[in-house]
Amino acid sequence: MSRDHVSHGEIAQFAANRVNLPKVKANEYRAQAGRLREKLETYLHEHPDFTLRKMLLSGSLAKGTALGSLNDIDVACYVSGAEVPTDIDALLNYIAERLRKAFPNFSSDQVQPQTYSVTVSFRGSGLDVDVVPILYFGDLQWYGNLVSQDDGSFLKTSIPLHLEFAVKRKKAQEKHFAQVVRIVKYWARRMKLEQEGFRFKSFMIEMILAKLCDDGLDFSDYPEALQHFFTYVARTDLRERIVFSDYYKPSALGAFSDQVQIVDPVNAENNVARLYTAENADAIVDAALDAGDAIDAALGAPTKQLTVAYWQKVFGSAFHA
Ligand SMILES: Nc1ncnc2c1ncn2[C@@H]1O[C@H](COP(=O)(O)OP(=O)(O)OP(=O)(O)O)[C@@H](O)[C@H]1O
Numbered sequence: 001m002s003r004d005h006v007s008h009g010e011i012a013q014f015a016a017n018r019v020n021l022p023k024v025k026a027n028e029y030r031a032q033a034g035r036l037r038e039k040l041e042t043y044l045h046e047h048p049d050f051t052l053r054k055m056l057l058s059g060s061l062a063k064g065t066a067l068g069s070l071n072d073i074d075v076a077c078y079v080s081g082a083e084v085p086t087d088i089d090a091l092l093n094y095i096a097e098r099l100r101k102a103f104p105n106f107s108s109d110q111v112q113p114q115t116y117s118v119t120v121s122f123r124g125s126g127l128d129v130d131v132v133p134i135l136y137f138g139d140l141q142w143y144g145n146l147v148s149q150d151d152g153s154f155l156k157t158s159i160p161l162h163l164e165f166a167v168k169r170k171k172a173q174e175k176h177f178a179q180v181v182r183i184v185k186y187w188a189r190r191m192k193l194e195q196e197g198f199r200f201k202s203f204m205i206e207m208i209l210a211k212l213c214d215d216g217l218d219f220s221d222y223p224e225a226l227q228h229f230f231t232y233v234a235r236t237d238l239r240e241r242i243v244f245s246d247y248y249k250p251s252a253l254g255a256f257s258d259q260v261q262i263v264d265p266v267n268a269e270n271n272v273a274r275l276y277t278a279e280n281a282d283a284i285v286d287a288a289l290d291a292g293d294a295i296d297a298a299l300g301a302p303t304k305q306l307t308v309a310y311w312q313k314v315f316g317s318a319f320h321a
């Protein structure tokens with residue numbers, strides 16, 4: 001591989017400048033979510049029967065995999081009680097009404113039900129907080145029924161165990177695992193902007209990379225790690241089942257008939273890629289083939305200008321070296 005023009009260092013620099021959410025911003029947003037959580041805790045202290053049990057930072061901000069383009073702060077909210085509605089619209093209204101009770105200094109229009117979540121908007125600085133409900137029945141590992149942000153269905157899962165799962169891979173390849181997740185998410189985001197109907201959920205990207213990590217791929221060279229990711233997707237046609245043994249025995253797995261099978265590492269019955277059609281999968285495979293070819297060409301290109309042009313096929317014109 002010729003790396004005279006663009007090598008690991010240049011990709012790392014691009015990620016630092018263009019891909020990642022700056023650390024000060026991440027800390028600011030985490031603190032913002034933390035203040036909401038504390039407010040709820042204070043309220044709960046005075047009203048122990050309150051049905052909103054806990055708020056927990058979830059998603060990319062919790063995992064250290066957020067992009068600079070992040071536009072809301074994901075917070076999971078555990079709800080329990082006999083009177084909690086299970087109809088999604090009623091549930092969201094119910095949560096909005098409870099949040100207004102717990103946060104009386106927010107005006108009522110700052111707390112608004114959306115399609116599958118409730119947003120809490122802050123005046124002035126900060127991002128909106130996206131409160132995602134989890135119906136909770138007291139499980140000690142915080143399993144509950146999470147409202148899917150894709151279709152509003154209830155998914156049995158555990159956010160704290162997802163975080164633990166991610167921490168394990170982040171520790172195995174410090175800095176690099178999370179960085180490669182962010183770079184691939186950046187690529188996928190660009191594909192979504194470019195191609196109508198293109199979808200590739202962040203959680204799926206993270207699980208594919210976790211599998212490559214568990215298989216022993218070294219993430220410390222970014223061009224190489226990216227090339228492996230794209231090659232994996234292309235080689236398997238995204239039709240190879242991905243399953244982990246952290247929290248259950250893969251042999252105990254039931255049959256899925258879905259095109260793409262990426263099983264939730266904390267619930268053997270939940271296929272994270274359930275909604276992906278053959279067309280969705282084929283579009284991802286085609287895009288991965290293109291990206292893989294472009295990286296190959298970049299690594300063999302004779303001039304800097306050509307090399308950069310190939311990398312721009314992967315990352316767009318924002319890429320400079
Ligand atoms: N289908 C699913 N089954 C179980 N848990 C899910 C599922 N989809 C999302 N989650 C949970 O929600 C979290 C956020 O998922 P999402 O795909 O939005 O990724 P993200 O890391 O927040 O990335 P982004 O920066 O794109 O928002 C995951 O870490 C996981 O805990």
Ligand SMILES: [Mg+2]
Binds near residue numbers: 060074
């Ligand atoms: Mg998210």
